[in-house]
Amino acid sequence: MPELRQEPITNNWVIIATERSKRPSDFPVQQEKRKGGKCPFCEGNEGKTPPEIVSYREGGTKADTPGWWVRVVPNLFPALSKTGNGVGNGGLDGESVDLFVTKPGIGDHEVLVESPDHNSSLDTHTPKQVIEIFYMWRDRYQALLNEKSIKYIQIFKNEGAIAGASLEHPHSQLIATPLIPPVVSEELNGAQEYYQQQGKCIYCEMIKHEKEDSRRIVADNQDFLAFCPFASRFPFETWIIPKEHQAGFDLINDSQLENMGAIVQEVTRRINGSLNGPPYNMVLHSAPVGNSDAAQYHWHLEILPRLTIVAGFEWGTGIIINPTPPESAAIYLRETNTDNSQEKERTLWQQVH
Amino acid sequence: MPELRQEPITNNWVIIATERSKRPSDFPVQQEKRKGGKCPFCEGNEGKTPPEIVSYREGGTKADTPGWWVRVVPNLFPALSKTGNGVGNGGLDGESVDLFVTKPGIGDHEVLVESPDHNSSLDTHTPKQVIEIFYMWRDRYQALLNEKSIKYIQIFKNEGAIAGASLEHPHSQLIATPLIPPVVSEELNGAQEYYQQQGKCIYCEMIKHEKEDSRRIVADNQDFLAFCPFASRFPFETWIIPKEHQAGFDLINDSQLENMGAIVQEVTRRINGSLNGPPYNMVLHSAPVGNSDAAQYHWHLEILPRLTIVAGFEWGTGIIINPTPPESAAIYLRETNTDNSQEKERTLWQQVH
Numbered sequence: 001m002p003e004l005r006q007e008p009i010t011n012n013w014v015i016i017a018t019e020r021s022k023r024p025s026d027f028p029v030q031q032e033k034r035k036g037g038k039c040p041f042c043e044g045n046e047g048k049t050p051p052e053i054v055s056y057r058e059g060g061t062k063a064d065t066p067g068w069w070v071r072v073v074p075n076l077f078p079a080l081s082k083t084g085n086g087v088g089n090g091g092l093d094g095e096s097v098d099l100f101v102t103k104p105g106i107g108d109h110e111v112l113v114e115s116p117d118h119n120s121s122l123d124t125h126t127p128k129q130v131i132e133i134f135y136m137w138r139d140r141y142q143a144l145l146n147e148k149s150i151k152y153i154q155i156f157k158n159e160g161a162i163a164g165a166s167l168e169h170p171h172s173q174l175i176a177t178p179l180i181p182p183v184v185s186e187e188l189n190g191a192q193e194y195y196q197q198q199g200k201c202i203y204c205e206m207i208k209h210e211k212e213d214s215r216r217i218v219a220d221n222q223d224f225l226a227f228c229p230f231a232s233r234f235p236f237e238t239w240i241i242p243k244e245h246q247a248g249f250d251l252i253n254d255s256q257l258e259n260m261g262a263i264v265q266e267v268t269r270r271i272n273g274s275l276n277g278p279p280y281n282m283v284l285h286s287a288p289v290g291n292s293d294a295a296q297y298h299w300h301l302e303i304l305p306r307l308t309i310v311a312g313f314e315w316g317t318g319i320i321i322n323p324t325p326p327e328s329a330a331i332y333l334r335e336t337n338t339d340n341s342q343e344k345e346r347t348l349w350q351q352v353h
Numbered sequence: 354m355p356e357l358r359q360e361p362i363t364n365n366w367v368i369i370a371t372e373r374s375k376r377p378s379d380f381p382v383q384q385e386k387r388k389g390g391k392c393p394f395c396e397g398n399e400g401k402t403p404p405e406i407v408s409y410r411e412g413g414t415k416a417d418t419p420g421w422w423v424r425v426v427p428n429l430f431p432a433l434s435k436t437g438n439g440v441g442n443g444g445l446d447g448e449s450v451d452l453f454v455t456k457p458g459i460g461d462h463e464v465l466v467e468s469p470d471h472n473s474s475l476d477t478h479t480p481k482q483v484i485e486i487f488y489m490w491r492d493r494y495q496a497l498l499n500e501k502s503i504k505y506i507q508i509f510k511n512e513g514a515i516a517g518a519s520l521e522h523p524h525s526q527l528i529a530t531p532l533i534p535p536v537v538s539e540e541l542n543g544a545q546e547y548y549q550q551q552g553k554c555i556y557c558e559m560i561k562h563e564k565e566d567s568r569r570i571v572a573d574n575q576d577f578l579a580f581c582p583f584a585s586r587f588p589f590e591t592w593i594i595p596k597e598h599q600a601g602f603d604l605i606n607d608s609q610l611e612n613m614g615a616i617v618q619e620v621t622r623r624i625n626g627s628l629n630g631p632p633y634n635m636v637l638h639s640a641p642v643g644n645s646d647a648a649q650y651h652w653h654l655e656i657l658p659r660l661t662i663v664a665g666f667e668w669g670t671g672i673i674i675n676p677t678p679p680e681s682a683a684i685y686l687r688e689t690n691t692d693n694s695q696e697k698e699r700t701l702w703q704q705v706h
Contacts, residue, residue, distance in 0.1 A: 001434045002458025004532070012535050015458055020430045077373045079666070079674050081354045099555075099562055100583045105355025105368055156665030164664025173666070179357070181670030182365050202452075209452055230453045281665035304668060311517025312509030312634035313432070313526070315657060317534030321432050 004319075007231035009190040009202055013319045014231045020323040022235060024332055027307040029276040032161050034168055036118065041071075041169035043116035049073040053110060054139065056132060069129065070136045071113045079175055080107030106149060108176040112136055118169050121159070122268045125170075131261035133172070137284070138257065140174050142250045145289055150176045152184055152288050155249075160279030163306045172282070180288045187285065188297060195296035203298030204245055216326050218333045219266045223259035226267050228326035228333070234304045235324035236275060236333065238267055241300035248292025249284060249299045264301070271305060273336040279306040357672075360584040362543040362555055366672045367584045373676040375588060377685055380660040382629040385514050387521055389471065394424075394522035396469035402426040406463060407492065409485060422482065423489045424466045432528055433460030459502060461529040465489055471522050474512070475621040478523075484614035486525070490637070491610065493527050495603045498642055503529045505537055505641050508602075513632030516659045525635070533641045540638065541650060548649035556651030557598055569679050571686045572619045576612035579620045581679035581686070587657045588677035589628060589686065591620055594653040601645025602637060602652045617654070624658060626689040632659040 003016045040048035046064040053072045061067025074082070083106070114133045115125060122130060137155055144153050157172035158164040180188075194202040210216055210227045218238050219226040226240045240263055242256060252260065264282075271278065286292075286299040314320050356369045393401035399417040406425045414420025427435070436459070467486045468478060475483060490508055497506050510525035511517040533541075547555040563569055563580045571591050572579040579593045593616055595609060605613065617635075624631065639645075639652040667673050 002432060004456040004458050006454040006456075008452045008454075013456075013532065015432050017430075017432050017458075019434070020432075077370075079355060079368050079370050079373075081372070099361045099558060101359040101361075103357040103359075103366075105357050105370075152670070154666055154669045156669055158664045162662070164662040175666050175670075177670065177672065179366065181672050183669060183671035186671075205452060281668055283665045283669040285669060302668070309515070309517040310663065311511045312636045313507055313528050315634055315655070316507045316509055316536060316636040316638060317505070317528075317530065318536035318539075319530065319534050 005231040007229075008206065009194075010186045011190060012186075012231070014233050015319060015321045016232075016325050017321050017323045018325070020321075021325070021328075022323040023328070024236075024274045024276075026323075027235065027275060027278065029278045029307070031277060032168075032279075034119070039118060039167060039169045041111075041113045041167060041171060042118050043068075046071075049111075050076060054136075054143075056136065066116070069116060070132050071116075072136065072140060073111050073113065075109040075111050075173065078109035080105045080109055080177065082106075082108050103178065106178050108144060108147065108150070108174070110140060110174040112140065112155075112172045112174065114170040114172060121170050122265060123272050125265070127262060127265060130265045131258050134257050134260050134264070137172070137174075138250065138252060141286075144174065144176045145250060145292075147176065149178050150289055151180050152177045153286065154181070155284040157282040158279075159282070160277075160306070163279035163281050165279075184285070184288060188288070188291075191296045191298075201245055201296055201298050203241060203300065207241060207243060216330045218270060218330055219263055221259050221263050223256045224263040226263055228330045230326060232322055232324075232326040232329065233320040235307050235322060236271060236278075236305045236329045237322075237326070238271065238303045238333065239300050240264060240267060240303070241298065245295075246292075246299055247287035247294040247297040249286040250292050260301075267303060267333075270333045270336045271303065274332045275305060275307070280304055281306065358584040360582075361559065362547075363539045364543060365539075365584070367586050368672060368674045369585075369678050370674050370676045371678070373674075374678070374681075375676040376681070377589075377627045377629075379676075380588065380628060380631065382631045382660070384630065385521075385632075387472070392471060392520060392522045394464075394466045394520060394524060395471050396421075399424075402464075403429060407489075407496075409489065419469070422469060423485050424469075425489065425493060426464050426466065428462040428464050428526065431462035433458045433462055433530065435459075435461050456531065459531050461497060461500065461503070461527070463493060463527040465493065465508075465525045465527065467523040467525060474523050475618060476625050478618070480615060480618060483618045484611050487610050487613050487617070490525070490527075491603065491605055494639075497527065497529045498603060498645075500529065502531050503642055504533050505530045506639065507534070508637040510635040511632075512635070513630075513659070516632035516634050518632075537638070537641060541641070541644075544649045544651075554598055554649055554651050556594060556653065560594060560596060569683045571623060571683055572616055574612050574616050576609045577616040579616055581683045583679060585675055585677075585679040585682065586673040588660050588675060589624060589631075589658045589682045590675075590679070591624065591656045591686065592653050593617060593620060593656070594651065598648075599645075599652055600640035600647035600650040602639040603645050613654075620656060620686075623686045623689045624656065627685045628658060628660070633657055634659065 002018055005014050043066045050073050052063050055068040055071040057068035153176050155174045191202050216227045229239050281304045283302045287294050287297045355371055358367050396419045403426050405416050408421040408424040410421035494506055506529050508527045544555050569580045582592050634657045636655045640647050640650045
């Protein structure tokens with residue numbers, strides 16, 4: 001029968017819908033038609049973006065010319081603006097009754113172009129290139145920490161049109177917000193409650209438990225653990241978490257960054273190998289600005305394959321239906337043989353059921 | 354510049370992204386290819402579903418034969434099961450550590466087939482048929498109120514594959530849960546807080562304000578108001594709310610049901626006329642079981658067109674980016690001329706901007 005599972009940090013619920021149990025081949029991922037060719041993020045087209053904020057580039061080359069391998073530009077259509085003269089309770093339409101509160105949309109919105117090559121991706125980059133991308137994530141994260149009126153820094157990556165990517169050239173994004181977002185507050189409150197009761201970081205405890213249990217582990221290296229969380233909302237959802245306690249992503253050191261690059265590439269290869277290159281969101285969860293050394297919080301990266309649809313039931317209740325138990329998902333991801341994934345899959349399904 | 358808006362009940366935030374401002378023609382809705390033909394919900398195929406729970410049918414016809422106009426059957430792949438021998442903390446995999454809490458997936462999952470005709474829909478049914486559908490919603494809602502261990506009853510409708518409909522035959526669904534879902538708790542807590550401070554139902558206050566303001570109103574009849582909420586998460590999001598204070602949907606009377614049918618049909622016609630038949634979720638929000646007469650809560654129906662993608666930023670923060678201000682959406686919906694919507698739209702866009 002179906003099982004309700006409670007997410008230990010936020011106390012939200014998911015339904016693991018065993019009546020609908022799904023293996024990888026039940027999610028027929030249609031390869032999106034790629035436009036290919038030259039886009040504004042391609043090498044040689046630097047003039048088609050706003051001037052770059054920063055880039056990693058060969059010595060002697062100039063800003064906004066070729067020679068870079070990771071390049072950051074402002075988003076042309078920012079969700080939040082760097083500057084503005086808006087005032088709260090009124091910007092858009094002058095409304096200011098008690099019931100309706102507004103805030104000017106001040107913040108920042110950057111695009112991190114992950115490669116000069118339009119057709120590369122996290123699983124096909126050189127290992128060195130993946131590490132360079134995360135060096136840039138840290139650089140931008142640290143830089144934004146010092147911007148006035150920024151309370152939270154959200155770095156994320158949308159892969160595939162179904163997951164929200166409007167440009168196919170590999171890129172991630174950073175949106176900095178002038179308030180602590182509700183999902184972050186929810187996690188902080190849950191972690192704080194656990195810390196007060198148990199005197200421990202709940203994420204550190206989760207790492208310990210997942211390692212002992214081992215059924216949900218996807219990958220493991222010196223500094224990081226990758227696992228399908230107990231209360232996975234999405235089929236094949238995978239979290240990547242530093243083994244050492246760190247609340248803010250800005251605290252990651254160089255050697256950890258290199259192991260982060262390695263495990264992210266391994267996990268994306270396992271996901272792509274199992275599921276034929278599915279759309280996914282990759283979402284950094286980190287402490288709010290000024291809380292990077294918090295004892296109760298622990299930054300991590302969530303990879304959310306978008307194989308199911310969040311529909312009426314989910315919007316009404318907040319309870320997400322997931323047809324694939326994380327214990328089954330982890331077996332597929334661990335055992336994925338990218339050379340011959342279909343044959344492998346049949347055998348595995350027999351083992352699981 | 355963009356504007357952050359706070360939802361008055363839950364205190365969640367949305368970004369009205371004016372830099373990305375979108376009118377109806379910016380959302381090219383591709384008509385989904387309809388399979389048509391006979392499906393398990395079609396008249397004459399009653400044997401292809403589990404035995405019916407209840408139906409409205411012509412006198413003298415038997416259950417599970419033709420002659421019905423609204424028919425309710427159990428979902429073949431229930432998200433929650435009516436019965437089961439599962440026990441908490443263990444059903445699926447015997448896990449029972451403190452960190453990980455489970456609950457058996459007991460509840461109910463029904464399909465309400467809205468018409469014998471495969472190709473009909475809310476906007477093309479006769480007005481009488483739409484009203485009959487909502488009579489059935491009330492009947493099933495009232496019936497489930499008496500089931501043991503049910504704490505919440507979620508009725509919803511997914512229209513279009515992108516919004517999660519796996520069968521195109523018009524139908525809505527009911528999932529009854531053994532706990533009060535987080536979205537519902539959030540609304541109840543917010544409404545309770547307002548009630549304690551102001552001694553009034555926040556939804557009643559919202560109705561009053563929207564009527565006075567009038568910019569966001571989409572439709573209006575004797576018993577119901579339809580408006581685009583101030584903190585709309587989705588372009589063209591529309592709420593339909595009874596003007597009389599009612600916490601539980603089970604309390605709706607016959608004459609109100611008829612006006613509910615009328616306004617829902619009007620709003621779906623306006624949405625389809627403006628947006629070329631977009632996918633949408635229609636979601637009932639009602640008081641939990643046992644709280645139908647609560648002074649602080651107010652049931653309503655939310656229609657959520659699925660024209661944008663909830664992506665990495667939204668999953669990380671809970672802040673949803675909406676490129677269409679509700680004030681603009683309401684103008685389009687109010688003024689929609691379904692005979693000549695493109696011409697109308699151009700004129701309107703000039704008025705708005």
